[in-house]
Amino acid sequence: MAELKDKLILVVDDEARMVNFMRMNLELEGARVASASNGREALEHAREDMPDVVLLDIMMPGMDGFETLRRLRQFSQVPVLILTAKSEEDDRVRGLELGADDYIAKPFSHRELVSRIRAVLRRHYAAPPVPQTMVKVDERLSIDFARREVLVAGQRVNLRPTEYRLLYHLVQNAGYVQTHEMLLTKVWGPEYREESHYLRLYITYLRQKIEEDPAKPKYILTERGVGYRFVDFENKA
Amino acid sequence: MAELKDKLILVVDDEARMVNFMRMNLELEGARVASASNGREALEHAREDMPDVVLLDIMMPGMDGFETLRRLRQFSQVPVLILTAKSEEDDRVRGLELGADDYIAKPFSHRELVSRIRAVLRRHYAAPPVPQTMVKVDERLSIDFARREVLVAGQRVNLRPTEYRLLYHLVQNAGYVQTHEMLLTKVWGPEYREESHYLRLYITYLRQKIEEDPAKPKYILTERGVGYRFVDFENKA
DNA sequence: TCCGCGTGTCAGATTATTTGACAAGCGCGT
DNA sequence: ACGCGCTTGTCAAATAATCTGACACGCGGA
Numbered sequence: 431m432a433e434l435k436d437k438l439i440l441v442v443d444d445e446a447r448m449v450n451f452m453r454m455n456l457e458l459e460g461a462r463v464a465s466a467s468n469g470r471e472a473l474e475h476a477r478e479d480m481p482d483v484v485l486l487d488i489m490m491p492g493m494d495g496f497e498t499l500r501r502l503r504q505f506s507q508v509p510v511l512i513l514t515a516k517s518e519e520d521d522r523v524r525g526l527e528l529g530a531d532d533y534i535a536k537p538f539s540h541r542e543l544v545s546r547i548r549a550v551l552r553r554h555y556a557a558p559p560v561p562q563t564m565v566k567v568d569e570r571l572s573i574d575f576a577r578r579e580v581l582v583a584g585q586r587v588n589l590r591p592t593e594y595r596l597l598y599h600l601v602q603n604a605g606y607v608q609t610h611e612m613l614l615t616k617v618w619g620p621e622y623r624e625e626s627h628y629l630r631l632y633i634t635y636l637r638q639k640i641e642e643d644p645a646k647p648k649y650i651l652t653e654r655g656v657g658y659r660f661v662d663f664e665n666k667a
Numbered sequence: 668m669a670e671l672k673d674k675l676i677l678v679v680d681d682e683a684r685m686v687n688f689m690r691m692n693l694e695l696e697g698a699r700v701a702s703a704s705n706g707r708e709a710l711e712h713a714r715e716d717m718p719d720v721v722l723l724d725i726m727m728p729g730m731d732g733f734e735t736l737r738r739l740r741q742f743s744q745v746p747v748l749i750l751t752a753k754s755e756e757d758d759r760v761r762g763l764e765l766g767a768d769d770y771i772a773k774p775f776s777h778r779e780l781v782s783r784i785r786a787v788l789r790r791h792y793a794a795p796p797v798p799q800t801m802v803k804v805d806e807r808l809s810i811d812f813a814r815r816e817v818l819v820a821g822q823r824v825n826l827r828p829t830e831y832r833l834l835y836h837l838v839q840n841a842g843y844v845q846t847h848e849m850l851l852t853k854v855w856g857p858e859y860r861e862e863s864h865y866l867r868l869y870i871t872y873l874r875q876k877i878e879e880d881p882a883k884p885k886y887i888l889t890e891r892g893v894g895y896r897f898v899d900f901e902n903k904a
Numbered sequence: 905t906c907c908g909c910g911t912g913t914c915a916g917a918t919t920a921t922t923t924g925a926c927a928a929g930c931g932c933g934t
Numbered sequence: 935a936c937g938c939g940c941t942t943g944t945c946a947a948a949t950a951a952t953c954t955g956a957c958a959c960g961c962g963g964a
Binding site: 911921927 | 935936937938939940941942943944945946947948949950951952953954955956957958959960961962963964
Binding site for chain 1: 815856899
């Protein structure tokens, strides 16, 4: 399990209260915290301190979070979580497209903050470089991608080719939101980027086949305005 | 264009006449030739001399070509061309599965020998590590894989998803034979390895769409008993 | 030359994908 | 708390792709 202990986390936000709130929460978990109140400082810190994770506020005066992220990505692959207002769905999509790893919507709880950071750390430092075959999600659901076999409550369910590819991409990124565009691009091809219709339909099909109650999905979660996220089944703490 | 000049070619054959024949042909092209008459010697040479290409006879007393290839592949990625009797189609398939890059059927001409070696060198030393998008095969046929557009004699032809994937894998390996199994695995998935029926059908579809005369294919060539080969359109010398 | 196996082709059966229309639900502003 | 608008979810029919099975063809080996 990925631990926050002794990890260096760079918090970037122009509001001192928010920085303090996060610092408190993160230090409670044993993490070290560096902070910056604008984009320029953030880039300096990122270069010099080599943080393990960056928490980046989008709404900042001067160089905003997007621009900061874009420049950061020119020299660093450090995992980045962006902080957005609850309602700003477009900001999340844009951030993810610029290379953010995930987002946290303000306001957020201690639990949410820590769990997202853990997930991102796990992927970056413990992630298998080879794609997973044979995934056991929980007692009810397991998938063998090499054999194209999906077992739900002991029963084999038959997935169609597109359903299969969609599930594959969702599960390979379990715990991470995948935007509509990402999924459409990977499953149907780049020329389908705008056709979110297809995606909704195939999400429905998949849920009907693998969810216990398709109306209350436990595996394939909707991220309104952004995309879908397969449940973070490896991070149950 | 890949050149044989000054390249070191390791020829492995137990028949001295064959070795001499190849040495003569290769030195005419300015290549340097090392030779071995059995598997053990071949492995030694491969380790110590770092040849640019290996020509490996399959039928040898003692350690045969397959075993030699298997052991060679444990420590080296050097391109290997296997030499097989005209009729031994199974040998070719087996050799390719063990990691040979191509085969040459005995007896062969100077032209055939040199052209196959050139092709293998081109792929290994000049090959782009990123997959090609936008391929111009000749005046009649060009393909834009990013846009999923195939132009035949100026006309856009519409390929179905499977036809598309099949063409993609053939063209990405233009000049190289792809065994039935390779194509079935890549296009349909590993569980279709035995279903060569599908492959034949889709080869027919593709030829009808891109060949001028589907009965006399110029692009997608049949390698009887082995697989298919997209014409080596970059190596017209 | 003839035979046999691998390859090529066709048309029909089946299955998957796409389309289009509409219902449901969430979250925002009032 | 309420209703509105936009996103998401669902259904069934239309279209398209894939698969099946039968058979013809033709190369290469004996």
